[in-house]
Amino acid sequence: MDKRKIGNLEVTSIGMGCMALSHGYGAIPPEEYSIAAIHTALDYGCTFFDTAEVYSPNMEGIGHNELLVGKALKNHYQEIVIASKLFIKTEEPAQDGSVYATVRRHLEASLKRLQAEKIDLYYLHRVNVNVPVEEVAAAMGKLIDEGLILGWGMSAVSGATIARAHKITPLTAVQNLYNILERGCEEDVFPFCLEHNIGVVPFSPVGSGYLSGKINTNTQFEAKDDVRNWVPQLSKENIAANQPIVDVLNRFAQEKSATPAQISLAWILHKYKNAVPIPGSKNKERIIENLSAWQVKFTAQEFADLEKALASCQVFGHRGHVEDGGSPTEVIAKNVAKREKN
């Protein structure tokens, strides 16, 4: 696979999102299967793996995914870049004595679950408006100095918030929702990140599966823990209304001897040199299919034609607004708060 720089880290141009092995897309596979799935990506050459403390079945409990990723990758940390994320609840800094103490406590728990000595890229999963990003940035800077993390990032953030935090401790990467259907990052996030040598790691790059062309109005999502039951973009009406976009992807897939999912990923790679998408799949063949998208290259004319065809299609529905403290579809912060209350 070819490589890219995000900040000062070198990774394969496509990474693996490990979330669905623990949460978000229906029943989770048996542990041995999930470890083998992660090894499938590793064996293909992928060197960038994404997890978070909060990825657990039904968002109940903490750490299921980190434990799994730790078991799968503990002997490979020298060869790969591992990314994880934390969320800070309002009351935690006061309880711990400082924002730094809270971040360090979360980090130490993640390191233990991952069986790692350091985390290469540690993100703030969601901004909590009650915890100033400047203080989080300062805490991350200290952890970088201590060698416990190599770099840090933020997720689901606007350009303005990235700028505030970057002044205190330069970010390595921003992980935001970005795909053919969700272009918000083009306005302020990509320009700022390109200018300041920050990588952008698009999550849900295959539109939660929609851009693979394999979802239609008859698709029944699993009843339990499948976020797609409440993603507005995946209502039956919007699945039907967005079909022209899938038609464009199918056409280009045929022309390029690729799949629609690969066209969606290659579109991101061509558009932004600092983007490293992290598609997620529980299916070993699709893991390879997605990673292989690095081989799909567009000429300038082909890419212009693709952009033109996509621009002629209206996008119906959204996956969830992604802004500081906003409500992306996982609503991680909300779920954490709800759990605390119950």
Ligand SMILES: NC(=O)c1ccc[n+]([C@@H]2O[C@H](COP(=O)([O-])OP(=O)(O)OC[C@H]3O[C@@H](n4cnc5c(N)ncnc54)[C@H](OP(=O)(O)O)[C@@H]3O)[C@@H](O)[C@H]2O)c1
């Ligand atoms: N920072 C954040 O707030 C945040 C939020 C969401 C996700 N993430 C990260 O981003 C990663 C990817 O995001 P995501 O999983 O939400 O979205 P995604 O990669 O766009 O889509 C995942 C879904 O699409 C299906 N899919 C993937 N590739 C496919 C293909 N080639 N053909 C057909 N179906 C395909 C998968 O089904 P199968 O399993 O059946 O293949 C799965 O249901 C996650 O694993 C996680 O690490 C971060």
